[in-house]
Structure formats: structure tokens, C-alpha cells
Amino acid sequence: MPKIDFETLELNSNEMRSIAYSLAIFQLGESGEGRIVKEIDKTILFGIDDFYKEALKLFVKEEGRHARILGECIRALKGELIKSNWTEKLFHFGRRLLGIRLKLMVLLAAEVVGICFYKKLSEKIPNGFIKSALLEIVKDEEKHLRFHGDFFRTQVRNFFSKFVFRLLWRFVAFAACVAVILDHRKTFCILGISNWKTFLKFQEIAKTTEDFITEGLEFIPISQNVGTYTKI
Numbered sequence: 001m002p003k004i005d006f007e008t009l010e011l012n013s014n015e016m017r018s019i020a021y022s023l024a025i026f027q028l029g030e031s032g033e034g035r036i037v038k039e040i041d042k043t044i045l046f047g048i049d050d051f052y053k054e055a056l057k058l059f060v061k062e063e064g065r066h067a068r069i070l071g072e073c074i075r076a077l078k079g080e081l082i083k084s085n086w087t088e089k090l091f092h093f094g095r096r097l098l099g100i101r102l103k104l105m106v107l108l109a110a111e112v113v114g115i116c117f118y119k120k121l122s123e124k125i126p127n128g129f130i131k132s133a134l135l136e137i138v139k140d141e142e143k144h145l146r147f148h149g150d151f152f153r154t155q156v157r158n159f160f161s162k163f164v165f166r167l168l169w170r171f172v173a174f175a176a177c178v179a180v181i182l183d184h185r186k187t188f189c190i191l192g193i194s195n196w197k198t199f200l201k202f203q204e205i206a207k208t209t210e211d212f213i214t215e216g217l218e219f220i221p222i223s224q225n226v227g228t229y230t231k232i
Contacts, residue, residue, distance in 0.1 A: 010126040011077075018187040019121065020079020023070050025183060026117065027081060028088045029110065031067035043100050047154035059144055066137050073130045087183045091176075101155060104148060105169060109176040111145040112209060116202050117180060124191040145209060152213045162214045169213075173206035 011019070040048060040056055074081060091106060115138055122134040156162045180202075181188070181195050188195055211217045 010128075015190055016077045017079065018190045019125070020074050020077035021082075022117075022121070022184045022187040023074050023077070024079060024082045025085045025087065026114065027067050027070035027074060028083075028085055029091060029114075030063050030070060039100060039103070045100060047151055048100075052151065055147065059147060062140060062144070066140065069133050069137060073133055076130060085183070087179045090179055101152075102168065102172075104151060105172050106176075108145065108148040108152070108169075108209065109172045109206075111141050111148060112173060112205050113176050113180045113202060115141045115145065116198065116205055117184070120188075120193055120198055120201070121191070124193060146212075149209060149213050153216075156214055165214060166210060169206070169210055173202070173209075177202035177206070 037053075037057055037060055040053055071081060091110060118134045118138045118141070122131050122138070125131045125134070152165065156165045177199060181199060185195060187193075188198065
């Protein structure tokens with residue numbers, strides 16, 4: 001876990017409070033992914049074998065690590081952790097109501113919004129431990145996105161399944177994007193982050209993810225070049 005030191009920051013108090021609160025919202029989400037492991041252990045579905053189940057447990061473990069890193073960032077910003085938030089409840093509600101595939105799709109959408117959010121935030125934070133920590137999380141989330149994407153590749157093997165996936169994915173990704181922008185609009189305003197440009201970036205990453213899953217395209221990490229892919 002990277003060391004976070006608030007003395008290295010060059011942010012005013014208003015910026016620090018806003019960033020800390022936004023990170024606290026994401027910290028809450030990062031620490032709440034363990035529930036799905038028990039469901040997966042009981043699931044019999046093509047594409048879910050013992051190797052996948054073990055990999056999912058590692059994914060949850062790394063999300064817990066992200067939660068601890070974000071906790072350190074919040075502490076460095078002199079903020080506080082929170083116990084509940086409406087967007088976290090919305091994501092959790094979606095995972096509780098839906099079938100296992102759609103629950104995993106909600107996790108996939110969470111990776112997309114997380115990648116974009118952490119990247120946008122890091123661009124507005126001065127060089128230091130917090131910026132480095134957020135960029136480290138972005139790289140991890142890209143791997144998580146690839147992991148979930150590989151699973152969905154096993155699920156969309158014909159025209160009809162691809163059509164259904166696209167329809168559901170676009171709705172879920174759009175809803176997740178709008179929810180995050182609404183929840184963090186104050187932070188975006190204070191940091192000078194455009195809501196519209198953020199929305200477009202969310203949609204670009206979501207479309208790249210869709211093409212990776214349905215068109216057999218190779219995903220290139222967002223941190224290198226957002227929205228690019230090559231045929232494999």
C-alpha cells in the first residue's frame with residue numbers, strides 16, 4: 001500500500017474537503033464487493049468454473065486493498081469515511097435484484113466509472129502520493145475490467161446474445177455514468193471538471209468495453225490510450 005502524506009498536498013481546504021468526500025463515496029463501494037463471492041460459489045453457469053471462482057476472490061481481495069488505499073487518501077485530505085450513500089445503495093440494490101450475469105454487469109459498469117473517475121480526479125491533483133495512489137488504482141481497475149470482460153465474452157457467442165448484451169450494457173453503463181456525475185457534480189465543479197466531457201469519456205470507455213466483449217477486439221489500457229483497441 002502506498003504511503004500517503006498530507007503534507008505534500010497543494011490544495012485549498014475546499015478542494016480537499018470535496019475530494020475527500022468523493023473518495024469516501026468510492027471507498028464505500030470498493031469495500032462492499034465481497035457479497036457476490038458466496039453467490040458465485042453456488043452458481044452453475046457456463047464460464048464459471050473453479051478457476052473463475054478463485055480469480056473472483058482475488059478480485060474482491062484487491063478491491064478491499066483499494067478501499068484501504070482510499071481510506072489513507074481520505075485521511076491525508078483530513079476527511080472522514082462514510083457509512084452510506086445513495087449511489088452505493090443504488091449499485092447494491094441492482095446487484096441484489098438481478099441475476100448473476102446482470103450482477104456481474106453492474107460490477108463491470110462500476111469498473112468503467114471507477115477508471116474514468118479516478119483518472120479525471122488525478123488530473124486535477126498535484127503530483128504526490130495521492131495522485132500516485134489513484135493512478136495505481138486505475139491500472140488495477142483496467143485489469144479488473146479485462147477480467148469481467150473476458151467472462152462476458154464466454155456469454156455472448158451468437159447474434160441474439162450479443163444484441164441482448166448491448167441493449168442491457170448500454171442501459172446499465174448510462175445509468176451508472178449519470179448517477180456518478182450527479183453524485184460528484186459539486187467536486188467536479190470545484191475542480192473545474194466538465195460534467196459533459198466526463199460523460200463523453202464515460203461513454204467512450206463503455207463503448208470500448210462493449211466492442212472488446214462483442215466484437216473480439218483487444219482492449220488497450222485506458223491509462224495508455226482511452227478508447228482504443230485492435231483486432232485479435
